[in-house]
Amino acid sequence: MLESNITTTADAQQRYIKSYYRLHARLYDFTRWAFLFGRIALMKALPFASGQPLDILEVGCGTGFNLKRLALRYPNATLVGVDVSEDMLSQTARKLAGIANKIYLLEQAYGKEKPINKKFDVILFSYSLSMINPQWKEVLEQAAANLKEGGVVAIVDFHNTRAPLLWRWLRGHNVRIGGHLYHALQTMFTPLTSEIHTAYKGLWEYFIFVGRCKQPVADR
Known part of the structure; x- marks a missing residue:
């Protein structure tokens, strides 16, 4: 059984992600379809028409699974993908070759220490927040600060499990x-x-969330 690898500092988290995806980047799309559920549903839940000239940021964009679909769904959008893994971004660049949207890929962390000085209509996290430990709350606070008025955060991620072995495996x-x-x-x-769904007859739960800031933009 894997020991827990939950990181306790932002630097340790970034080192872990870089090392982990150095091994997993090329295999990612061939394996993750079996358990990263809800990604398409999340994009369909975005409250914007397809022709709008949106500014969209994905934090932890991985291999570009979402960015490619967002580019096709919103052909007038400007897309920014952020990831600390050079290997994952290399996969993204290959996947997005030939797409006409303005797309910018940034190899960096996202958060208060490395803010992006731009406002967005959509800030999306797809199975990334649960791996941003321990600074996930600071990252959400930065996302709130980076939203335009009327903008949304859009998140799909693991929620919970009653299976101890799976819980330990994920923490590993x-x-x-x-x-x-x-x-x-x-x-x-x-x-x-705001939805919670079950996978594999209740082996685990995942959630889909799209929301706007409760605090007015002028007060942030």
Whole structure:
């Protein structure tokens, strides 16, 4: 059984992610389809028409699974993908070759220490927040600060499990699971979409959340 690899500092988290995906980047798309559920549903839940000239940021963009679909869904959008893993971004660049949107890929962490000085209509996290430990709350606070008025955060991620072996296995891969993200999102944002789903007959739960800041932009 894997020992817990939940990181306790931002620097350790970034080192872990770089090392982990140096090994996993090329295989990622061939394996993650079996358990990263809800990604398409999250993008369909975005409250914007397809022709709008949106500014979209994905934090932890991985291999570009979401960015490619967002580019096709919103052809007039400007897309920014942020990831600390050079290997994952290399996969993203290959996947997005030939797409006409303005797309910018940034190899860096996201948060208060490395803010992006731009406002966005959509800030998306897809199975990334549960791996951003321990600074996930600071990252959400930075996302709130980076939203335009009327903008939304959009998150799909693991929620919880009653299976001890799965819980330990996820922690062995630096995935924190236990309902903390969903609770924090309900506190920080006004939900437009807020759903909890089960996978494999209840082996685990994942959530889909789209929401706007509760605090007016002028006060942030």
